[in-house]
Amino acid sequence: MHIKKPLNAFMLYMKEMRANVVAESTLKESAAINQILGRRWHALSREEQAKYYELARKERQLHMQLYPGWSARDNYGKKKKRKREK
Structure with a gap:
């Protein structure tokens, strides 16, 4: 199972404020x-x-x-590398 990193202060701010910004502006691009x-x-x-x-x-x-x-390092390098067949 993939465990996400805990959110930092800015990410928590973004999560809380995103809806306000989307409502205030006509912008759709994240x-x-x-x-x-x-x-x-x-x-x-x-x-x-x-x-x-x-x-x-x-x-x-x-x-x-x-x-x-848990360490953040656990999330990296988990993707299986495909072996090339000769």
Whole structure:
């Protein structure tokens, strides 16, 4: 089974704010929406960002409890390499 990484502060912010940005703008491309979200994230004060950093910390702790031995490295190199037949 594939275990995802815990979300970081910015990803949690994006998850929460994406619907607002989509509703406010006519843009449909996720790249453009991500750009807006990125600019808004940088415009936030440290205090406003702190809320998301705290959520991210809790997310990491929960992730560590659920998957104690997990490391991000476990997700890489899992794809089976096809052997070429000679």
